[in-house]
Amino acid sequence: MARPRKPSAVLELKGAFKKDPQRQRDAEPVPSDDIGDPPDHFAVAHCKAWHEVVSIAPPGVLFNSDRLALEMFVCLLVEFRGNPNGFHQAKLGRLESLCGKFGMTPSDRSKIIVAPKEPGKKGFAAL
Numbered sequence: 001m002a003r004p005r006k007p008s009a010v011l012e013l014k015g016a017f018k019k020d021p022q023r024q025r026d027a028e029p030v031p032s033d034d035i036g037d038p039p040d041h042f043a044v045a046h047c048k049a050w051h052e053v054v055s056i057a058p059p060g061v062l063f064n065s066d067r068l069a070l071e072m073f074v075c076l077l078v079e080f081r082g083n084p085n086g087f088h089q090a091k092l093g094r095l096e097s098l099c100g101k102f103g104m105t106p107s108d109r110s111k112i113i114v115a116p117k118e119p120g121k122k123g124f125a126a127l
Contacts, residue, residue: 031063049074058103058112073098
């Protein structure tokens with residue numbers, strides 16, 4: 001399996017472009033806003049799980065462009081909590097994968113690099 005591609009912001013923070021300027025890529029999309037409130041179609045249990053996940057996620061990880069992935073994560077989490085013994089193994093693997101992508105496991109949290117925000121700027125605009 002191929003190694004996941006590192007975001008340009010991470011490479012720039014590490015100084016990779018100073019050493020090899022040809023590695024610099026075209027501009028990557030930048031999230032425009034915070035994650036926001038849960039979708040309107042969510043039930044009460046899903047809304048509670050949404051707020052819980054948003055509150056425990058590492059700062060600077062969840063943005064509006066992550067809403068669909070977070071929606072899948074919350075649906076799987078609520079289903080798992082409702083019946084952990086009957087939760088299908090494939091769904092458990094997907095839930096664990098989404099936990100990792102959002103930096104919610106010890107090993108995955110160590111892979112996250114988030115630049116400190118400057119006052120008045122949102123998200124990656126601080127870079």
